[in-house]
Amino acid sequence: MPESQSTQSANRPKSRIQQKNRQIIVDAALDVFSTYGFRGTTIDQIAARAGMSKPNLIYYFASKEDLYVSVLEDTLDQWLAPLAELDPDGDPIDEIRRYITAKIAMSRARPKASRLFANEILHGAPAIGGFLQGPLKSLVDDKAAIIRRWVEGGALAPVEPAHLIFMIWAVTQHYADFDVQVRAVLAAETTEKDRHFDDAQAAILTVFLEGLRPR
Amino acid sequence: MPESQSTQSANRPKSRIQQKNRQIIVDAALDVFSTYGFRGTTIDQIAARAGMSKPNLIYYFASKEDLYVSVLEDTLDQWLAPLAELDPDGDPIDEIRRYITAKIAMSRARPKASRLFANEILHGAPAIGGFLQGPLKSLVDDKAAIIRRWVEGGALAPVEPAHLIFMIWAVTQHYADFDVQVRAVLAAETTEKDRHFDDAQAAILTVFLEGLRPR
């Protein structure tokens, strides 16, 4: 995807210090924004976590919103990557299995990014509405067409493709977004930390792969 | 639960005006809280939507947090009702179908309540952590035991019961919580408003009921 080359901000040479500090700030911001939301987060909180003063943070990101958008954009590409890899020439069931597995791995590895994203959508996507209607919709349309061909070819049970994608998003991201609830309900069952991700994956694959097998 | 009898608020007879105005406020608060979150909401916003002055609102709910908790508690019981109705003596597949159908109907009818709840969990359930660990966990444990019996009796495909419940929550609530995203992706396909809820239900039932059929 050749974009954001000449368009706007990505033109300063970015000194070594710039590079380092911007990364530190974005990491701190993900932590805080994902926990408290945009309005619930203060610049001071982020600055404290990043180990610098508030004016210094403002020196790197002109405003709170600027920073918020940067953090979000940082995660969007990663978010789409697994779906983008859905291979029209692969075995349908295998492809779905790979996709589900990749999405669960992502929920497990980057739960904060998932929650940041979920929070943004939940509140009406004020900052990334364009992303949803543009790149996201395009990608889904594209992949839905592939799934539709699989269904029509009799390789998958008849299911509306877009809704299958929604279902997979829902069940996989649930474990990141509703982590507190999952842990509360499973309390004490968990011997080793995050063990439930494995159980979740098994349950999801059981239901989806069997439910999608052609018949 | 014998509590807060003599302590403070829950004892006034609630005049006609009290009853009416508290309801108006709670309704307005659900609107605003579900859209902007706790921190993103101002008392003035809620008061304006409720058609009264801020001090008057404070007269009915001592603080913003008070009101927030009231609104949340108002929705929690309704939230659990469908799961509570899962009948151990019914046909397993029929019972799951009924449950999924009821949850989708709820997402469609009360999307704001769903989003309020989702937002609260997403941010670590600061106000209802006790509810998750108490009533919610109890109910899930109870119903998971029923499902486990079904599985052991060979009436359902082998699946970890708690995760099956999570999966159903995830796919059904997704359509309320991520409404903006769903609409963005499906844009233009929708002839009649909310039509996609029917499609979603069909897709979910297809996958889950077939995926859960014993084999």
Add this chain to the structure above:
DNA sequence: AGGAAACTTGACTAGATGGTCAAAATAAAC
């Protein structure tokens, strides 16, 4: 009708918070 209780609100306060600014400290360039 008349007095008490319940309800309503304009004006206000205290604290929090996003962002500014000028001056100091550090790094880079020569």
Add this chain to the structure above:
DNA sequence: GTTTATTTTGACCATCTAGTCAAGTTTCCT
């Protein structure tokens, strides 16, 4: 080593907002 550009921050300001208060208005009860 000196000059210049970049980075850093303490002090500050304007605005927003949760909550208060005293004074009014309406409703209820007899």
